[in-house]
Amino acid sequence: MKVAEAVPEFADAFGFEEFNRMQREALPAILDTDHNVVASAPTASGKTALAELAICRTLRDEGTALFIAPLRALTTEKETEWERFEDLGYSVYVVTGERDLNPRRAARADILVMTPEKTDSATRKHDSARYSFIEDVDCVVIDEVHLLDSETRGGVLEVTVSRMRRICDPRIVALSATMPNIDDVAAWLDAPDETTFEFGDDYRPVDLHAGVKTYTHGENSFADKYRRLYRAFDLAEPHIRDGGQSLVFVSSRQDAVRAAAKARDELAKRDVPIGARGDYDFHNEAKELSNDSLAKGVLDGVGFHHAGLSRDDREAVEEWFKEGKIQLLFSTSTLAWGVNLPARCVVIRDTKHHDPLEGEVDISPLDILQMLGRAGRPGYDDVGYGWVVCDRSDQNKYRRLLREGKEIESRLAEDLDSHLNAEIAMGTIRDLDDVMSWLETTFYYRRAQSNPAAYDFEDLRSRVRDVLDRLVSRGFVEMDDDLSIDATPLGRLTSKYYLRLGTASRFADLAERDRITADDVLETVAGAADFRQVSARQSEVDAVDSVLTGVSTTLEDGPKKVLAILHASMANSTPSELRSDAWVIKQNALRLLSALREFLDTFADARAANLAKRVEARVDNGVSSDAAALTAVDGIGPGRARKLATGGLSTPADVVDAGVKELTRAGLSQGVAERVIESAKDLPAPDIDWGEFPESVARGESDMHDIRVRNDGGGGSVGVRVTVNDVEMSTKTCYLSDEVTVPVGVFGAADDELEFVVEVAFPDLPLLPIRESRTVRVE
Structure with missing residues (x-):
């Protein structure tokens, strides 16, 4: 079946001219019915085309399609790949981080591309103007729906799909690698038999021979890596000698680089014919790579691939591997989920990996099967070879996985309290009956029906009631006598910021303290439940202690390492021993700091929230406390903020007073200086007017006076606090545009002097609070 005959108006959106057998069989269900569709098929059999057909059907009906990609790295890849739809006049928009979201572009998009986590976040806020676009989705395509069984991400995908069905009831097209219990997924999504497809191994374009190879585990984990690497060389070598290609999966970006370097030496030692040094054009193309290690390796036929490479370098590696110029490629698991780069031989060298937030963990069975599925090149090989290299003690586990596959289980129960809290915070659940109605929309409930013994189905309702009772007792939820349910401010903030309940409780506890310091803020975040599984390796301990010299902390092990990374980030000086985990930990910490700021604003006061905001600015930008306020000015990045602070400018007001001439002297061009000054003028610039505030008061007398807070800059939220002799007298939170009046009582008390402070x-x-004081004598 020709593409041009099936979807003539979208023929140019596909990268090929003819559908294969699997695609032909599924096509009528996708194009000619409105039913939900579930399709499982072996890796590399062409599932992406089914996603594109579903999108075409949606666009033909003038609807909006949402493609849920399993990894963030794949969302940008789809944006590039689907420029073909852009060429046909349709808009493709990738929704990534909160800061980068353009609501107008999202609302106008014909095709949205998001991760499960981003879709979850958007659906939680669907009634806000910023995320209302999610309500207009007509079709949701779930790529790799077997992600439901991921320990860390499966529950998120599950509740998100259930929520989407309640919000806008879109058509669901769920695609997956082979899964034994596809009927459970189809029943959950209400896909009828005629639109549920289970394409077996006979639909694989190339047969797969998969097996397990073992090695003997030693005392030294570093030496073990090399034992496994040599095992991988032994498995890949015959295929390379025969003109084939091998793909070796390793656990980290750093491992991919190191293994590739070692491979070049080892292959030369074994005299394996590999490389293209005589290819003059290839030699020149390799010079264009921005990664020097990669540029050296590809000429010897050895490359590496990971999400940390620049897009141009990644695309070059992919192209050269397809052309056969790279014969041995080392990669992280990202490649298994995305780019279709099959190889005659696939070796999984590492079955465990170091997660910055979880410590040492097993690579999931889903990832293992996904990686092995890359073995076999259609059109070149009759058979592909896939090997798992593991410790002898694990061999039976992996042999069973290869023999029986992996049933898809629900992971919702592992974080049920957070997900239930989110639904209550959104208003989806208002009473006990709603709790059970919600539960019945989940894959968890469907799987429990299918496998009642494993899920203890008879006791399911009481377990959910226990979770609800815990939410009530911990202050996240309120339940009235009539059993109506509502979220508390704590529960709503917890849902808004995607927090674990333990983290939210920790934040609320901090807000109750009388005095909060910057160290308290950092300690609270570093000790959050989100970082509980972080581990400090032996090689990192000295670096952690060095960074925290002079810092008092009760944290130990992983959380102490997190604290060190936050302090190092503020100083813009992260030790090399901590850099491998620093980026992930810092990004998560910034999310938590942003949440903590609002917790403090809600449950403490504006000055505590401001402190958290200044700490966040320092961690994010790597600047001193003197320079933190400057990061609020558009056009002043971390480098400029540090430079200006060194020159004595530490506030937006200083920048305005300095003028264009002084800023150009500091290295800014005139145009940039002018824009920076205008931006600084847009920030609030309060001035405290004490009016006729008295210098003295008679003992026993009292009088009321108005203090005005005037604003010479742009509008903004402020908290005004008045104290007398360090005792809080009044607070006022408001939006300051022109001015606000604060009444202050002057009482002739027993003290001889009264010190009034307005803050x-x-x-x-991240602007420093404005403080002024007046002393009144009591006579």
């Missing part, structure tokens, strides 16, 4: 703090901005 204006900015809960949303």
Whole structure:
């Protein structure tokens, strides 16, 4: 069946001219019915085309399609790949981070591309103007729906799909690698038999021979890596000698680089014919690579691939591997989920990996099967070879996985309290009956029906009620006598910021303290439940202690390492021993700091929120406390902030007063200086007017006076706090545009002097609070 005959108006959106057998069989269900579709098929059999057909059907009906990709790295890849749809006049928009979201572009998009986590976040906020676009989705395509069985991400995908069905009831097209219990997924999604497809191994374009090879585990994990690497060389070598290609999966980006370097030496030692040094054009193309290690290796036929490479370098590696110029490629698991780069031989060298947030963990069975599925090149090989290299003690586990596959289980129960809290916070659940109705929309409930013994189906309702009772007792949820349910402010903030309940409780506890310091903020975040599984390797301990010299902390092991990374980030000086985990930990910490700021604003006061905001600015930008306020000015990045602070400018007001001439002297061009000054003028610039505030008061007398807080800059949220002799007298939170009046009582008390302090703090901005004082004599 020709593409041009099946979908003539979309023929140019496909990268081929004719559908294969699997695609032909599924096509009528996707194009000619409105039913939900579930299709499982072996890796490399062409499932992407089914996703594109579903998108074409949606566009033909003038609808909006949402493609849920399993990894963030694949969302940008789809954006590039689907420029073909852009060429046909349709808009493709990738929704990634909160800061980068353009709501207008998202609302106008014909094709949205998101991860499960981003879709979850958007659906939680669907009633806000910023995320209302999610309500207009007509078709949801779930790529790799077997992600439901992921320990860390499966529950998120499950509740998100259930929520989407309640919000806008879109058509669901779920695609997957082979899964034994596809009927459970189809029943959950209400896909009828005629649109549920289970394409077996006979639909694989190339037969797969998969097996397990073992090695003997030693005392030294570093030496073990090399034992496994030599095992991988032994398995790959015959195929390379025969003109084939091998793909070796390793656990980290750093391992991919190191293994490739070692492979070049080992293959030369074994005299394996590999490489293209005589190819003059290839030699010149390799010079264009931005990664020097990669440029050296590819000429010897050895490359590496991971998400940390620049897009141009990644695309070059993929192209050269397809052309056969790279014969041995080392990669992280990202490649298994995305780019279709099959090889005659696939070796999984590492079955465990170091997760910055979880410590040493097993690579999931889903990832193992996904990686092995890359073995075999259609059109070149009759058979592909896939090998798992593992410790002898694990061999039976992996042999069973290869023999029986992996049934898809629900992971919702592992974080049921957080997901239930989110639904209550959204207003989906208002009473006990709603709790059970929601539960019945989940894959968890469907799987429990299918496998009642494993899921203890008879006791399911009481377990969910226990979770609800815990939410009530911990202050996340309120339940009235009539059993109506509502979220508390704590529960709503927890859902809004995607927090674990333990983390939210920790934040609320901090807000109750009388005095909060910057060290308290950092300690609270570093000790959050999100970082509980972080581990500090032996090689990192000295670096952690060095960074925390002079810092008092009760944290130990992994959380202490997190604290060190946060302090190092503020100082813009992260030790090399901590850099491998620093980026992931810092990004998660910034999310938590942003949440903590709002917790403090809600449950403490504006000055505590402002402190958290200043700490966040320092961690994010790597600047001193003197320079933190400057990061609020558009056009002043970390480098400029540090430079200006060194020159004595530490506030937006200083920048305005310095003028264009002074800023150009500091290295800014005139145009940039002018824009920076205008941006600085847009920030609030309060001025405290004490009016006719008295210098003295008679003992026993009292009087009321108005203090005005005027604003010469742009509007913004402020908290005004008045104290007398360090005792809080009044607080006021408001939006400051022109001015606000604060009434202050002057009482002739027993003290001989009264020191009145007015403080204006900015809960949303990293600006230092404005403080002024007046002393009144009591006569």
